Amino acid sequence: MVWNVVATPEFSLRPLRWCFPVAGCVSYRGYFHEADANAFAWRLIAGGDDAVVEGVAAYSTLGHLADPLTSTMIGWRETRLVGTIFHELAHQRLYVAGDSGFNEAFAGVVEDAGVRLWLESRGETQGLAAWADSRRRHEEFLALLRDAIASLERLYGSDLPAASMRLEKSRTFGRLRFGYEELRRRWGGYRGYDDWFAPPLNNASLASVATYRDCVPGLERELALAGSLPRFYARAQELARLAPAARHAAVCGRPRPPAQEPALRGDHSDSGQP
Helix, strand or coil, rough: EEEEEEECCCCCCCCCEEEEEECCECCCCCEECCHHHHHHHHHHHHHHHHHHHHEEECCCCCCCCCCCCCCCCCCCCHHHHHHHHHHHHHHHHCCCCCCHHHHHHHHHHHHHHHHHHHHHHHHHHHHHHHHHHHHHHHHHHHHHHHHHHHHHHHHHCCCHHHHHHHHHHHHHHHHHHHHHHHHHHHHHCCCCCCCHHCCCCCHHHHHHHHHHHCHHHHHHHHHHHHCCCCHHHHHHHHHHHCCHHHHHHHHHHCCCCCCCHHHHCCCCCCEEEE
């Protein structure tokens, strides 16, 4: 449905951000045509940045329009379809302009809670077990990525020369691929994340995942403390009114870093959308 470009500097995991009316600043740039997304990504790479192009099957208009159920979603398994509906409706419920990390984590927490409650309401014990297995695999996948992120953050904070840093960066991504092979063996050959590992990996690959997950543990704690979704929504509204640094310190484990300036700031020759 949409193609997103995510980019970072060569030796940083902090994504570049672009700013738009209504949506504010986001850590990706969206296109309706894959060729346009690829062209923009290659321009960033030619300038020395890391970049990836990712297909997006659904998006939210933040309540300004009625969001469609698109043809790209209809063939999914039921829990994924329902989870995506909860996720995109959560963006209508709460959206903080300029804070992709908080917005995506909030929607992800609502998605997980919504799917669990939906399955329970239908008495689908087998469906709950299958969904729990899927969530377990996803958390193991994310733990693998977090290890790579921690290694790269240490590397980029060191005083190694660029050539040595570039070599160790390549080795880190090689270890990440090896780790995934180990996970697949442990999962009995399950290949659900092969597509993520198919293209060349770089900082932008990891930054995209981090955008969706960094604030999730803190918001999951808030949901547990609230005890219900309505009270959780009220607490999330309180967090949304905080300054960005205070909000991230409260639920993301650390203050949000200052925005990384886009490499092509001021270039209006393309039509990227949030």
